[in-house]
Amino acid sequence: xxxxxxxxIPAVENMILARSAWLEERGHPSWRENATExxxxxxxxxxxxxxxxxxxxxxxxxTTVQEQTPPWGWTHDELNESAHYLxxxxxxxxxxxxxxxxxxxxxxVDRAAREGKAWVRRGCNFPELVRYNETQGFSLVHExxxxxxxxxxxxxxxxxxxxLEERFRAL
Numbered sequence: 001x002x003x004x005x006x007x008x009i010p011a012v013e014n015m016i017l018a019r020s021a022w023l024e025e026r027g028h029p030s031w032r033e034n035a036t037e038x039x040x041x042x043x044x045x046x047x048x049x050x051x052x053x054x055x056x057x058x059x060x061x062x063t064t065v066q067e068q069t070p071p072w073g074w075t076h077d078e079l080n081e082s083a084h085y086l087x088x089x090x091x092x093x094x095x096x097x098x099x100x101x102x103x104x105x106x107x108x109v110d111r112a113a114r115e116g117k118a119w120v121r122r123g124c125n126f127p128e129l130v131r132y133n134e135t136q137g138f139s140l141v142h143e144x145x146x147x148x149x150x151x152x153x154x155x156x157x158x159x160x161x162x163x164l165e166e167r168f169r170a171l
Contacts, residue, residue: 017032049063065084081119083155120156
């Protein structure tokens with residue numbers, strides 16, 4: 001995992017489009033309409049977008065890590081707890097058998113612990129993603145209506161992940 005740069009934008013966009021095609025083939029909504037905009041975030045200087053890249057540099061996944069939880073949907077007490085917030089996590093479907101999304105989720109849990117955060121939180125829009133995130137140890141905390149969509153808010157306590165390096169090597 002490394003911070004994304006402007007040079008990653010084309011690779012991130014291609015990965016998002018590949019994931020979009022995979023989703024569409026299965027009848028699911030995709031990011032196709034927002035692929036360019038999402039990919040451009042890799043060039044933001046705020047350092048919020050991270051990429052999972054192979055040794056040769058090929059981008060296999062990306063996620064955005066915010067230092068604060070968005071203010072909507074969480075209780076006052078939850079917002080006062082230290083947390084990283086993940087969103088826009090996308091992986092290349094060609095690598096899905098190796099579970100890069102799981103490795104990125106566990107990396108975020110480990111990173112948050114190393115930085116003294118109490119939680120890693122994330123939101124998603126589909127029950128299938130809730131079930132997938134639960135396989136990474138996240139729990140559903142809230143279901144909220146956000147504009148026209150239901151959003152599932154999830155959390156996991158930050159902790160060190162003992163076998164994280166082995167998981168990265170297995171990719």
